[in-house]
Amino acid sequence: KQEVTQIPAALSVPEGENLVLNCSFTDSAIYNLQWFRQDPGKGLTSLLLIQSSQREQTSGRLNASLDKSSGRSTLYIAASQPGDSATYLCAGDYGGSQGNLIFGKGTKLSVKP
């Protein structure tokens, strides 16, 4: 069974810190891995998508890496800001006839001013 796990479930850091969110998946036959941000009462915002042939993607202060062999992805947030406070979800796309994403439970991030 394909499962995605995110650790830690919650994280609180002071403003300005660099931080890493972790995502692990049980099936390495992954096509894409997508990171999302979820704000209360709002939808999921796509942050980064890493294809299986890539090792990392960057967008602004965000950098996501993918290591298929170890079944891990990390989301690095540089110079965190209070506006980064949200729940971050990772999701694996196994492609083929399985069009759906398999999500982790998320990491709730709180950045204190």
Place this chain on the structure above:
Amino acid sequence: GAGVSQSPRYKVTKRGQDVALRCDPISGHVSLYWYRQALGQGPEFLTYFNYEAQQDKSGLPNDRFSAERPEGSISTLTIQRTEQRDSAMYRCASSLGGQGPYNEQFFGPGTRLTVL
């Protein structure tokens, strides 16, 4: 209006009633997905379409749940004879389809369903 839209945003219904949730995907997106999300959990897959064809409905919990996308654009998720356990956030997503970056999924704001 470039994003995925869903309506209603909130729906409160009584047990036993039928509900219909609507999703309007990003224009030109071939694939459309329905997910359900409980509090403190990630979204869980329900079903998905390529154009008007339902490709996979393995995530639908039981036969009270059905979905359609008759013209390959707007989709409706219908829950018949609702039960309290159906209460959740229902999320819709769309993508260009295919593999690689073309399958990046974009989500709507969701419909919060409460069954009393």
